[in-house]
Amino acid sequence: MIIAIPDDYQDCVRHLDCFAKLAGHEVRIFNDSVKGTDALAERFADAEAIVLTRERTRIDAALLDRLPRLRLISQTGKLAGHVDLAACTARGVRVAEGSGAGSATAEIAWTLALASRRHLVSEANRLRDGQWQGHLGQQLSGQRLGVWSYGRIGRQVAGYGRAFGMQVWVWGREASTAAARADGFEVAPSREAFFAQSDVISLHVRLYADTVGIVTAEDLARMKPTALLVNTSRAELIARGALEHALAQGRPGFAAVDVYEEEPVLGANHPLLRLPNALCTPHIGYVEKDNYERYFGIAFDNILAYAQGRLTDGVSPAASPAAAG
Numbered sequence: 001m002i003i004a005i006p007d008d009y010q011d012c013v014r015h016l017d018c019f020a021k022l023a024g025h026e027v028r029i030f031n032d033s034v035k036g037t038d039a040l041a042e043r044f045a046d047a048e049a050i051v052l053t054r055e056r057t058r059i060d061a062a063l064l065d066r067l068p069r070l071r072l073i074s075q076t077g078k079l080a081g082h083v084d085l086a087a088c089t090a091r092g093v094r095v096a097e098g099s100g101a102g103s104a105t106a107e108i109a110w111t112l113a114l115a116s117r118r119h120l121v122s123e124a125n126r127l128r129d130g131q132w133q134g135h136l137g138q139q140l141s142g143q144r145l146g147v148w149s150y151g152r153i154g155r156q157v158a159g160y161g162r163a164f165g166m167q168v169w170v171w172g173r174e175a176s177t178a179a180a181r182a183d184g185f186e187v188a189p190s191r192e193a194f195f196a197q198s199d200v201i202s203l204h205v206r207l208y209a210d211t212v213g214i215v216t217a218e219d220l221a222r223m224k225p226t227a228l229l230v231n232t233s234r235a236e237l238i239a240r241g242a243l244e245h246a247l248a249q250g251r252p253g254f255a256a257v258d259v260y261e262e263e264p265v266l267g268a269n270h271p272l273l274r275l276p277n278a279l280c281t282p283h284i285g286y287v288e289k290d291n292y293e294r295y296f297g298i299a300f301d302n303i304l305a306y307a308q309g310r311l312t313d314g315v316s317p318a319a320s321p322a323a324a325g
Contacts, residue, residue: 001307004047006030007056009264018297021304033057033264041066048072051299054286055080056263061087072096074302076295080207094306098298105285106156109202109232112256113140116228116279141165146188146198148172150180154204158185195222200230207234215239220246227252232285235259244271247278258285
């Protein structure tokens with residue numbers, strides 16, 4: 001099969017152990033990201049399978065119409081609305097997805113919380129520039145940690161908070177808060193209290209149509225001037241422009257983010273990068289070797305299973321290789 005792998009920013013996929021699974025297939029790896037139907041259609045013109053790194057590339061009906069040879073989209077991780085499943089099904093394109101443990105993202109969320117509270121990047125840069133201490137840091141122990149959504153990643157972050165001596169409470173849907181309560185965590189009495197009384201809030205909500213903009217300007221305005229908002233989930237969870245405005249107004253006082261509405265962010269072209277009270281990283285939450293080995297390993301396994309006519313898992317039914325041929 002001809003397999004296209006776009007958006008490999010670090011040129012790391014060919015160096016993964018699991019890449020050997022694709023031996024015998026023609027694999028075309030692209031280390032940049034292109035936008036627009038014409039550019040993507042040219043890039044994927046001969047592809048029979050495309051391996052998507054999360055939602056870095058969008059696949060819609062207009063693009064599919066330009067890819068007559070495409071038979072399989074193998075997604076690393078879960079789909080997040082960037083693939084038109086109905087259009088894939090209508091055109092006989094199979095879509096398969098995988099999953100990860102979430103540990104890498106939970107770890108980066110906690111890293112951002114620690115680094116932000118102790119002004120770690122600023123202090124390291126000051127020392128490199130020939131200066132000494134410049135900020136008074138703040139410990140996490142004893143503070144109130146709010147975790148929105150107690151799922152695969154939120155559960156781990158809540159556990160980190162407990163280990164660091166924080167007062168942890170959870171907000172989210174009923175199933176989420178019930179699971180947190182069963183694990184011995186407090187549930188915030190209301191959404192208003194969750195935002196107003198938390199010292200650190202970490203978002204771990206999955207992005208769906210009904211969660212776009214779920215964090216409003218009013219929510220942010222309730223936060224303390226000393227509070228920190230951490231977002232390693234999806235930028236679209238926060239109403240567009242609301243976080244930048246809130247930080248400029250001083251509520252919350254700080255933010256640490258790893259996700260943006262349009263990625264990649266190049267040329268420092270994002271308003272958060274101009275704010276001194278925002279710590280920003282380039283969506284590296286899941287960019288970690290063990291995580292990549294799992295994500296891409298599953299994606300490659302799905303390709304092999306499809307090529308052998310035994311792919312049973314998938315989110316989009318379509319023709320088998322024999323029927324498609």
